[in-house]
Amino acid sequence: MNQDSPLHPLLRARTAPKQPAFIELFFDLVYVFALTQLTHLLINDLTLKGGFEALVLLLALWWIWVLTAWMTDEFDPQHPSVQWYVILVMFGIFLMAIQVPEGFHGNGLFFAATFAAINFGRFFFVVRAARRTAVLNHVLRARFWSIISTLGWIPGAFVDGWARGALWLLALAVDYVSAALRWPTPWRLGRALGPALEITATHVAERYRQVFIIALGEIVLSMGMTFTGSDPDGFTLRRTVALVLSFASAALMWRLYVYQAGGQLGPAIAASPNPHRLSQWSSYAHMIMIAGTILTAVGFTLAMEHPIPHTPPSWVVGITGGPALFLVGRVGFEYVIFGRVTMPRLIGILALVGLSPVVIHLPSEVTLASTTFVLLALAATDTARGRRRPPQQAAPPA
Structure with missing residues (x-):
């Protein structure tokens, strides 16, 4: 839960400005390029196969945007550590967007590995930044399912065409469905509770x-x-x-x-x-x-x-x-x-x-x-x- 406390220096304070910070506006700029790449992918291949590939890539790029938006809502975007984290994620999105035209061809492993690296980077950042808070358990639940989804991303890079799309779509379904179900996990972590985290x-x-x-x-x-x-x-x-x-x-x-x-x-x-x-x-x-x-x-x-x-x-x-x-x-x-x-x-x-x-x-x-x-x-x-x-x-x- 957000607190105005020295024990939580990276969390967004209740008194912090509610408008998006400049770093968030800067982050969104990379999505101008990403959406342009998806548009050109479809212009060059406006077929059922091209549409399916563009859909899978859009779901991946959108998922990272959503989770980053949640991060900057929970953590203070004015803090240098949070800003550098957002910039690194932005660079990862930039690399993924570069690979969009070849995401289902020669550079699938690069795209999948970058997606997985962003997921793991988010985990390590939050573990460090939110220890002894309710946010930590929330991220551990999400991390459990993110690891499972990675099992579909990396193998999917070693097959081609529809098979790659099917594996990547299955991996994305794990992320989207687990989030919709509030990341239910075994053991003592349980399921995320709505009141556990505040939202601005x-x-x-x-x-x-x-x-x-x-x-x-x-x-x-x-x-x-x-x-x-x-x-x-x-x-x-x-x-x-x-x-x-x-x-x-x-x-x-x-x-x-x-x-x-x-x-x-x-x-x-x-x-x-x-x-x-x-x-x-x-x-x-x-x-x-x-x-x-x-x-x-x-x-x-x-x-x-x-x-x-x-x-x-x-x-x-x-x-x-x-x-x-x-x-x-x-x-x-x-x-x-x-x-x-x-x-x-x-x-x-x-x-x-x-x-x-x-x-x-x-x-x-x-x-x-x-x-x-x-x-x-x-x-x-x-x-x-x-x-x-x-x-x-x-x-x-x-």
Whole structure:
């Protein structure tokens, strides 16, 4: 438990600032590169196999981000030891991101070994920093399952293709499922108790908002780089239309995220009887939304780079499937905050899915326009609802 005590010099004090520290903003910068690498991986291989590989790599990178965000919530990010720890993790993520294009080919062992090294480094840091505290038992529980997951990461690096993906996905399932079950362990360690650790609602909410904005920035970055780098003629009509629609879609996704739920995560965590569980489910919802933004960036980039009379089915997966996946995560996020789901977002998901078999017969910019229209309709519905009703207060499910 966080304490203002000389016995716990590295733990975050109750009186510490609740906003993310500069070291955390610096840490997030490496995820700009990581998400760009995942986007390019899908652009080069937008197939079922490529999508599966990108999913596994995203789950690995996201898991490290979540645990690092928890670390900087529990430990004082202003302390030099914590800052150096975060920088080392950041360097590890940087090395993993470099290997993303070859993660399922020649450099799988390097990727897996870096992931395992970050896990073990976290363990040794916390054992040193949190001895004689409730945090230590919490980390020992997590370490038990992390060691088991490593048994899938290292062998997975010595096989190829689908077999590697299956082993790595199994290892990640151990991490994700054990965390969802509060890291149950044998012997006297037992299961993590929610009240054993405090959580800073404002800090955690800001961290999720920041990483989602970085994901949206990937759409803008991909659009800008594609527009300026692929065609010497620059502002052709079709490419300019694709650029405008892509930017509009990114702005609408931001609007749909921040409307009510985006600003209520902190109060929801504070009001929840189990703030750790709510923060955990919020991380899953954000991961889905980020996956949707990456897929959107892929589809929009392909449509801008190669405007053609008919939209290939693989492009449709990105152009309509990416926003649909974002909305799936947004629906889950809304449930976490308010304990209910609004019908317009479900209709939006169905509309995007229903458009998919139709737009393959249409020019790529028409497909972009159709997707943008659905997002615009949802944003307009939110605006109309907001005028008729007072702002909703967070009411997380029990």
